[in-house]
Amino acid sequence: MIEFHLDGRSGVAPYLQLIHQVRHALRLGLLDEGDQLPKVKDVAAGLAINPNTVLKAYRELEYEGLVAARPGIGTFVTRTLGGASLAAHEPLRRELRGWLARARRAGLDDESIEALFLSTFRSAAEEDIA
Amino acid sequence: MTAVLEARGLGKRYRRMWALADCTLSVPAGHVVGLVGPNGAGKTTLLNLAGGLLAPTTGTIEVLGGPPLARLARIGFLAQHAPVYAGLSVADHLAFGAHLNPGWDAGLARSRIERLDLDPGQRAGTLSGGQRAQLALTLAVAKRPDLLILDEPVASLDPLARREFLQELMEAVAGQGLSVVLSSHLVSDLERVCDYLVVLVGSRVRVAGPVDELLATHHLLSGPRRDPDTLPAGQRVISASHTDRQSTLLVHTIDPVLDPAWTVSEVDLEDLVLAYMSQAAAGGRRHLEVQR
């Protein structure tokens, strides 16, 4: 069973952090189909957060089709995000590696690489929406 | 959903000073409600009125649909500084709860005491602040109330005790489906546990509503210097600060802000409360209630 943690200073809403952590665990294969998510009561008590926050996160995940709630029993994973799918994208990973190497050779430091990547990523996302 | 706390024009006066004035609130059930405001704002007065310890000077207050004195068995009350009987032991306090409350759940009380590692034979006067708070919380929770009222429960606790107390509180909320109203003068105490907020400044309610909606409808606008009165009608300015060239405004608006001159950013709970506190200091008397 996975264990949640919260970063109080990240500026990201707690329920979003929980959702991210579940998806992350799914991607890395830490959570499999049929695994049970921690009970709402235990998460709320463990992190000292409002149970409604946990419920909101679990409901969102259910809406995305990743989990399903079984009343009286718990919330269970219904679909993985596949470590498998990551493995299937090995070519993309190698391309990315090459790009990173080129960026370093061009003299960019870590922060610049990150900024370049994020701004491009975001503007591309906006163009997709528009 | 019935309101767990309903106040209409509620006021309380001590001699010539109004500790609470013109308080109108309708707090829905099923939430953890944070009552926040500076010291002396009237938080304790409001909570004592809700718990039946005070009688109103003006207006009415109803808890769980009836007058507080008729709801004693369904309200768990934890006063500031977690008062306990110094000469009585932990076990005596549990007996106290059992004898005075028909709805007492002895098993729940015992299991909490064990989990908290409290020695039943220890005199309550020798407990640490955190342990006293936990004992008082156990007393409030084990009577199986529908509403918990907590007055600054973690104000005098060290960070570890504070975390443990809030953990126990959330466990009780999740396990028993309680509604909670808790007060604090620090927003940081409330951020993680509250999903409904009431801001009390200068004996008056300044804003009340679900945290999600409050955060979604308040924005920080920064841009070239501008007179706040020139903003469109739907945008209410809560607080404003200006330099000679720039204005930073915290506004409440339901609609999105489309004016390209503004840089719009989100606010967090602390900014929001501070803005209302400065509005109160500037003499604003308006009250904003956000309905779901």
Added chain:
Amino acid sequence: MIWLTWRQFRVQAITAAAALAAFAVLLALTGPHLASLYAASGINGCQGTGCEHLASNFLYQLQAGTYWVVYLIGVMIILFVPAVIGLFWGAPMVAREIETGTHHLAWTQSISRTQWLAVKLALIGLAAMAVTEAFSLMQGWWAAPIGRAVGHGGSGPLIAMIQFSPLVFATHGITPLGYAAFAFILGVTAGVLIRRAIPAMAVTLAIFAALQIATPLWIRPHLFPPDRTSVTIDAISDISFNNNTQGVFRIAAGALAGQPDAWILSSGAVNAAGQPVSMAPEACKQALINGSGPSALDCLASHGIRVAVTYQPASRYWALEWTETAIYLALASALAGYCFWRLGRRLS
């Protein structure tokens, strides 16, 4: 609630029980011997004026032992127990809860403040009355021989007083019960109003002491209309007489012959017509100048001077006891009612 009342009252209850036990031991050590002294004194079954002599002998005989000390201890204890109860059982009852903030705990359980107060007042009030009355009954049992001797006209050391004297009246019969109930509820009321224990104790003591002083002086004498009579000078068995060289004199009666334990409220010389008189007739002035004493009194008596006495007869003892107790209980009830009203409304 009964459990809570007991649990919070435990220390006071044990203290009271220990005090009662200690007092009982003290009385048990001396009581039987006192009784046997009385039996040997022959006062039982004596007749007429000889009784006075036997009784006084018996009372003076007691000086050989510690009896007067024990008697005095008993009287003092019973006199102070109501005040102690008012201060230590009554004043802190509500004041301490408010002072320490535990009223936030006590009054937010499932019972109402009225219920909380009712159980506490009833149980501790009853205990207050029972403890005080227990002291009084024990003392009454022990001192019965002394009382009977005084009743027969015996006069002893200052401590041997008739049943109407303030110290005796207040510590015998049922008046201690009324005082205890009143002092207790007075303490509780002070605590409700002042909300801090020490000031409440001070106020309780001040008011209770004032009332205890005022009662024998101004209240008790008027509880029943007294009897009035005028008697000849030689019918006064304890007379005090003084005069000056001008012939002005004053007579006061300490006791009436034949009614040794009546309560003299006031007395004074009157002439044959019943009017107060303070100037001696010419014929007696010489006797007065020569010095007061039997000859001067004989002279006055032969001129028709009598003594008018206002008094409560001994038979009225119990009527006065019941009346005074009833008044104190009524005051206690009124204060209790006020406490219920006050606590039911506000607070914190």
